[in-house]
Amino acid sequence: MDDDRARFTELYDAYRMRVWAYAASRVGGQAADEVVSETFMVAWRRFAEMPAASLPWLLGVARNVIRDSVRAQTRRDSLAAELRTWTRDAESDVADGVVDRMTMLRALTELSDGDREVLTLVSWHGLSPREAARVVGCSTATLRVRLHRARRRLAAAMSTPAPQRQHRQTTAMEMEW
Structure with missing residues (x-):
């Protein structure tokens, strides 16, 4: 050796x-x-x-x-573009549920790839934290911490007016990993 x-x-x-x-x-x-x-x-x-x-x-x-x-960068860019398209599509509807969805999708596009991944694995794809941890290659405990932090950042992004979001996202990404 x-x-x-x-x-x-x-x-x-x-x-x-x-x-x-x-x-x-x-x-x-x-x-x-x-x-x-x-x-x-x-x-x-x-x-x-x-x-x-x-x-x-x-x-x-x-x-x-x-x-x-x-x-990988192309996939990330495509996902972000698709999320932006969904957001634009949602803007044409005025129902409360659609407005909430639009706000959530817009905030989701502003999160880091890591945050978006753990949130979508659990919320959209229906994986348990244990299954999602296997997908991203970490322990279940680590995934739960990442998921908790991602949910906090999503909630903050949803409650922050659009001009202030970009600054908040940069700060969160710098501190995240």
């Missing part, structure tokens, strides 16, 4: 900057750090499978990490 660690450290030292440069050329310097981190995490998990020509393999992993990140 110590031999693997030493070889991995050598590999990391030899190729970290080249993987970073590749990632930075595709997604910018700030995101490149995360890509490098995830790339070498995959490399450590699959170290025994790594071919002798390590750099092309590492760059392929980095490419996959970037692709997956772009797909």
Whole structure:
């Protein structure tokens, strides 16, 4: 095991900057750090499978990490756009229930992805906290805490006038994780 660690450290030292440069050329310097981190995490998990020509393999992993990140961002953007569409659609109705729904949907679009995910898993998809915890990969206790905090932030967003919401969301996201 110590031999693997030493070889991995050598590999990391030899190729970290080249993987970073590749990632930075595709997604910018700030995101490149995360890509490098995830790339070498995959490399450590699959170290025994790594071919002798390590750099092309590492760059392929980095490419996959970037692709997956772009797909995830596209999904988040699509969900936010859909929620905004539902909100606009709800604005045409004046019934109290619809107005409440519109307020809730608008506030939901302003929450972080993590808050939105735990809220929708439990409220819209009908999962128990235990099942939702399995989906997001955390303990049931952690999920319950996240759900409680997300509900508080949703309630706060729903009761805050629209111009003040963006500031509140940023503050909550900075403190959340």
